[in-house]
Amino acid sequence: MSEPILRVEGISKTYAPRGLFKGAGLRPALASASFELSKGEILGVVGESGSGKTTLARCVALLERPDAGRIVFKGEELTALSEGVLRKRRRGIQTVFQDPYASLNPRQKIGDVLGEVMLVHGLATREALRDRVAALLDQVGLPATAADAYPKAFSGGQRQRICIARALAAQPDILIADEPVSSLDVSVQAQVINLILDLRDRLGLSVIFIGHDLQLIDFIAPRVLVMLNGEIVETIPADGSIADARHEYTRALMQAVPKLETITG
């Protein structure tokens, strides 16, 4: 395997309690997490609420600075950079969140949402902007006419496509998808999952896919990290299967999910 695009070494994060309960028991939200991500790889992260999976996403995207540990992206140690330099590097790691309704400005046309990202990062000129926006929309399966509409004109699944297009507008190397389909209708979830798989194939995008649905994550991600109480408790290797999971918690997760197969026999 070639040099990984991302190396995360022992990052930790503890949120300091504020106000009334200051000084109450501190438990790290993330405790010494380490992993690598290769180009074009989809890495799954699974855990329940409070397991630290979103903190992991926020730290890796440097939306939050970890208290300890190193994040090395394309050979450069992001955690050692000043805020000013870091701002330029953030372009390479983009995030898509769970709720596409809360993630878009209702007063901004879709074309402006996408165009703004490209202008900010100097990835397109004003003249070429309309074409570039149309190309982006096409990439996520939306018509070019979507550029002139406001978010309210779109369904949840379409909004999540727009959020993905916005992330792609920055031409990132890594896409972090934090529960990207959890708020979508069942019949639409598969469309968005397939889009992420297509983008990995077409653009060579590396993806960190975070969720709570072990079966879904096992389907799209060859390698899966299992998180519990801020720690990575198990890594299911690319040639392994969740059926062979060793950790008691992973097995408990697996058994808890109702499966249609066991009912249909």
Add this chain to the structure above:
Amino acid sequence: MSERTGLCIENLSIAFDQGRKVAVDGVSLSVPAGEAMGLVGESGSGKSLTSRAALGLLPKNAEAGGRILLDGQNVLEMTAAQLQRVRGAGIAMVFQDPMSSLNPVVRVGQSITQVIRSHENISEADAEKRAVALMERVGIRDAPARAGSFPHEFSGGMRQRIMIAMALAAKPRVLVADEPTTALDVIVQKNILDLLDQLRREEGMGLLLVSHDLAVVASLCSRIAVMYAGQIVEEGPTTDILNRPRMPYTAGLLASTRRDKSLKRLTAIPGSPPPLGARPESCRFAARCPLVTAACRAGAVNLMEVGPGQAARCIRTADVPGLSANFGRQGAHV
């Protein structure tokens, strides 16, 4: 099973805007005592409106038609006082979000006691004893001490158990659970589903379980009704629905849950459901259906019997079994 016991919804319609927007269109389903009925649908399908209507909990601007019979009495024609009596003892409800459904400044034992005393003429002390017993019944450890705690002192799963204890307080004959585990983690979800199943069996309650998650509903219910765009599009015994769906939407939902690694992609249903106000008179799934023909768009399609106790709203229902295997291969990610 007579329609006298349990819940029986007949041809229920719920409309808004002087009948211009029909959110629920001719829904019929029954929840006999002691049985579990599942109602599956996506957001906007009308499943929550239907389940709330069963408790007389409709928005003020909604107009309802049809009948909702609870032990033979029509809920839609009840006065406020009659509704008050029937809610709790006749039919009770558990909602998705236990935090916003509990009064944050009332100790949980007190909340349960209030429900008991609003339905029965018993002393405060006796009601409190019953409240503690109910908390034990739903699996809250150290119930006598925990009865004095406030809702925020419990985890999400424990709060949902308290909601269930409150719903059980007046010994309802039918329990409606609307997405009771959607806000919960999977291991907690399993525990709550097991509890609901146990209570249905031991108390002989009818259970109407409403969810977007087919697997959750299938794990608990002997019958399933699938709603799409305001209508029931398929209904039948759980095993038949899962093994031999006869409506392309059900087949598509089932296919989209398959996690077959050899396929490389999930099987998706293209498009999205038609919004309220833009629903066609003809088959509402036609725009997304791989079997669609001109006849499907020609006029309204009725729910038709397709097997013992199974009905589907589809004129091409005979072709659906062959469809299941390769649903959505074409244009799978459009």
